[in-house]
Amino acid sequence: MGMDMADIRRELHVLISIAKLDHSLNEARVELGRLPVRVESVRKSLREIENREADSKSRLDDMAKQRRILEQQLEDNEEKLKKYKVQLMEVKTNKEYTAMLHEIDHLEKDTEAKEERLLILMDQLDGESNDNESYLEKSAKDKAQLVSQGEELEKRISSLEQEMQRLRAEKPKLLAELDPGVKKRYERTLAKLHDFAVTHVVDETCQGCFTRIPPQIVVEVKNNDRLITCEACGRMLVYYHV
Numbered sequence: 001m002g003m004d005m006a007d008i009r010r011e012l013h014v015l016i017s018i019a020k021l022d023h024s025l026n027e028a029r030v031e032l033g034r035l036p037v038r039v040e041s042v043r044k045s046l047r048e049i050e051n052r053e054a055d056s057k058s059r060l061d062d063m064a065k066q067r068r069i070l071e072q073q074l075e076d077n078e079e080k081l082k083k084y085k086v087q088l089m090e091v092k093t094n095k096e097y098t099a100m101l102h103e104i105d106h107l108e109k110d111t112e113a114k115e116e117r118l119l120i121l122m123d124q125l126d127g128e129s130n131d132n133e134s135y136l137e138k139s140a141k142d143k144a145q146l147v148s149q150g151e152e153l154e155k156r157i158s159s160l161e162q163e164m165q166r167l168r169a170e171k172p173k174l175l176a177e178l179d180p181g182v183k184k185r186y187e188r189t190l191a192k193l194h195d196f197a198v199t200h201v202v203d204e205t206c207q208g209c210f211t212r213i214p215p216q217i218v219v220e221v222k223n224n225d226r227l228i229t230c231e232a233c234g235r236m237l238v239y240y241h242v
């Protein structure tokens, strides 16, 4: 390529900036890729709480309805009983009298059974409504927490998207500074690997493919005076402090 040492150093300087930018871009992309699952899990938890609240409310509504029905039936029984007692005074024959007494007895037994059912129901209603109250108290806190978690996630998503947009806008400026041959190489490698084409070395490891680099090559990469390619993945290697 006919580059002298100063050219190469300048080239590597630009490549370091590109490597940093691409790593930031990749980190943002990876994090962004993980967030929708978390958003969905928050939404699912919220739906579960809301479903449980609705179930509890519908159980309470059912019980309250049963209670109103029983109370109405007891009122009806009382009315009937009053009527029967008046009628009892007016019967003419023993046979009619006995039949009437039988009716009254039947009605009183029915009332007794219904009153017992009503008591049990009121007890259940009490328990259920206490449970419901303490559940609602707890679920209100859980929901508030989930809603704020969801908001945090949405905020993070939009900030990552903005960050990626900013980095993408910045990149062509850096690429324009590269030697055309190096730029072509960068673009070819990027097209093949999708994430980044130039990367740095940490702990003697290529940060693109995490293959160990021979110590002698690491020394050369650290010198930043020669274009070195990772033999395992084909990414260009540069050195910088993180």
Ligand SMILES: [Zn+2]
Pocket (backbone or CB within 6 Å): 206, 207, 208, 209, 210, 211, 230, 231, 232, 233, 234, 235
């Ligand atoms: Zn590599």
